[in-house]
Amino acid sequence: MNEPFSASTQEPVRTVGVEEELLLVDTETGAPRSMASQVLRVARRHGDTEVDAGQAGGSVGPELQEQQVETDTPAEEHLALLEMELRRWREKARSAAAEAGARILASGTTPMPVRPQAFDDARYAQITEQFGLTASEQLTCGCHVHVSVASDDEAVGALDRIRSWLPVLLAMSANSPFWQGADSGYESYRSQAMTRWPTNGPTEVFGSGRAYADHLRLLVDTGVPLDEGMAYYDARPSRSYPTLEVRVADVCLDPRDAVLVAALSRALVGTGAVEWSLGRPPDAAPVALLRLAMWQAGRHGLAGDLLDPLTHLPRPARQVVESLVAHVGEELEATGDTARVEEGIDRLFSQGTGSTKQRAVLAEEGRLDRAVVRLAELT
Template sequence: MPSSSPETVGVEEEFLLLDPGTLVNLPVAEAVRKSLPEDVREQSRPEFRQSMLEMVTPVCTGLDEVREQLLRLRRAAARAAVENGARLVAVGATPVAEPERTVPDDPRFRAILDHYGPVVDDPAVCGCHVHVGVPDRELAVRVCNHLRPWLPVVQALTVNSPFHAGRDTGHASWRAMQLDRWPALGPSPWFASAGDFDRTVELLVASGVMLDESLVLWHARPSARYPTVEVRVADVCPSVDDAVLLAGLVRALVATALADIAAGRTGPAVSDLALRAAHWNAAHQGLDGTLLDPRDGRARPAWDLVDELADTVTAALVDFGDLAVVRRQLARIRRDGTGANRQRRAFARTGDLGSALIAG
């Protein structure tokens, strides 16, 4: 999704392919991809687990276009899954089990398996990644500094994986807890420049923490392939509405950061430890109760921080024409809850995990 403008946005969604009866992961991704119409297949990508399907929107300039593309891709992927005996599910972590955990026959995937060993055996997890166009890589690195204190709030809004092994894990995002086993994931460090970023990556590759420079998997990063900032903190969103909200907020955060940089303001030097604690808190609780504000270390009511985030990016939302959409979707989540809330509520009502995943 090449782009160089802060108005542009693209979304990558990872989905699970489940057995409709048992809800066990099915390793049929390649067959599903082959069943997609050719124009949709071009927007799909193979993933590390053969029970996962990634769909990638084209570069979009507005949230209406994002919505249209997400609907088109989800509908086509769901049809192709049914044709191959599977059910496409937008949930952040394997809800029951993944008996077949071999990686696709790809040299890159095999190298990761050899390097990281049993960590790679974890069952599939699915995220939603948002790309926002930026003018150059130096700015992309600096934008990531500005995003750091807000990404725990974004994470709390998008938690969507409370179930694993057929039961409630007690965490709103089991995906986030599972990914903590991997090195070089988690909050982006604060970097003084693109050169500082490159030197740090070189150090991590030399140590073996990263297999190579492509395994920069922080919550926000300059994309390795596109002239964008990529935000990777969210679980895959249960609905298109949730994904549109995520795209709108992330684009507005990036635009706000660019405006701050142009005005000579630097990103806050938030403690790495405080930031990790804030992300754990967000993944554990979602929007239930309090979130840690990493800027001052205080626990605050979760919706107070959501409201502050919305206020911070209001000018950008107005510029993009997104204010009404984002406000409407935030009001919906305040009323109906996050994906994790909705899954738990449906499961409590029916006792059926399959129904809970549909309700997510």
Template sequence: MGVEEEYFLVDPLSREVVPRADEVVRGAAQDVGDLVSRELGRYQVETRTPPCGSFGELHAELRRLRGAVAAAARSAGARIAAVGTVPLGAPIPMPVSDGRRCAEQLRDYRRLVEEHVICAAHVHVSVPDQERAVLVSNHLRPWLPHLIALSANSPFFCGHDTGYASWRRMMWQRWPVSGPPPFFASLGAYESLLAVLTGSGTLPDRRTVFWDVRPSSRYPTIEVRAADVPVTAEESALLAVLVRALTVTALWAVERGDPGPEVCAELLRAACWRAARDGLRGAVMDPRTGLLAPAGDLVPSLLGHLGPALEETGDRATAVALLRRLAATGTGADRQRAVHARRGSLTDVVDALVALDPAVGLV
């Protein structure tokens, strides 16, 4: 498994984002090489871990990468913030990075690109082949609301409380191919749809498939893209072990000949919306039935589904402990709002985010 994380670059005085990605990437690359890169906007940088086999290994890599980027940002007169949207400022239109791909996206998607001021975490888990990756996607679809709720970390945007735990989610799903993926009966069905989407000009290439789950176009993995970037490296590593356990559970079902549940697309979209709005505070919607349950049931239901896989990967004790802590302390969105309630200013929220050590939570 591996994780890609995106971070904002923030001016420590104004607390607004600053377009210093080129400087930060050059500085961090001296320590971590090509594991750090630019993102679509000049306010952002991205890191990607090498493949890791355990929670501890992945957590250490995430801390190392965050530390390298944070040090490079300080040298460039900035700070990094692991948060899904920008709490302060009005950074639109976003200055777009140089390069052919960014220019093509700006040409095709226009204002969508200039308003793409969001940061996410993408989890990769290795799978044997593309056919099974597509079928695994079917099995992961019903669990996307759980992942969205657990990772919610973007309640504020440009000086306002959005009323959502994950406003990044609302901004993300405006793209033409985004949100929960369709159910696919086979790899052939997946390839046929992609051929139509690329042939019509809706997608310039396969890398612009922005579904929450997709077979990676670059690696032999299934890629899950539903989460806000978590506040801490520890929470990113937890997200990854949960996604790996979901993938292992799905692979077992695929080996039994189970292609996955054909969950209604509209119910799944509604469940993801509710998870983005409420996070772990409120009710969660089961996309298979449309029924509501207390958010407190989310962690037990997830652990019940993943228990055997977490035992198989050796992650059960760690996952149980961290999920219980998350349920008690709240998501990144809850903790940001708590800072705002105590101190009364979004500048304090930004200060709390940029002051974090990779090993310490926002409390």
């Protein structure tokens, strides 16, 4: 990882990497397929699993259920390289799935009805035993962005200062309108399904890396979460890398939207780190209020009002997104990402989010199974 960027000292740009969870679906019917084990065997033969690749970032790997796989990119400084790597690893997952007899689908939930089957892994088996239907019915796919940080204290300092803005990223990435074969009425139903976990959602203000570590130990000592890895928060300091992991987004149908989320996540972390270093206090909004903001974002996406992160009152989505860009403007300028971000936002508001496209494809195809096959082709 490179050292983090500081607008005042012109240090190197923060690196950013993306993890994408992808569904496995039938090539003809679009129904979810329990084929992760077969797909990963193919990927392993091709040298595309992390064990064989021998590096952090750049792999196809397992997730909780057999109907999904996860890809991750290497850490990159430049968004053009990040997009190239994201597309490359989607293609590797697509190729492995095709060889095994399936397709990949970038959707936050499966549109078709499903009975998930847990991946054969000891930890996943423990999770399923501990959490019952919450785990056995869980089949959701997110986009997790890792942004480099210099220390645990910087990670938590930034986390404390970005938490009010994270619902905006959810709204922009919304890509899960369907659940068990029906329209959920939400732009991101994945965000609703995730609330069933007891350790999901926004975080309180911690103040320091030590306070966050103490918080995790307190959670694990209750015996409810199996380990610190079950802190499924909207954002969290990574256990594996020197990064702050922004976990709030749905996996995006269009990879350009994933890169947009990554750009804004990096800018938010950079802005939050600068505010922390200057001693500027974070927004002290209670977690209950942030949960309402997240619900609003998941329900309406960019199609209605969002809760303004500064006032916590309803405001048109376009205005809230523009406030986010203004908030992180210095970081976007410093990394050279301003034009790309503005172009991506214009595209989102003119063409719609992934949920908009999913519903449009269903309207054109007339049947959900046909729509899923076409969405897999778009993936």
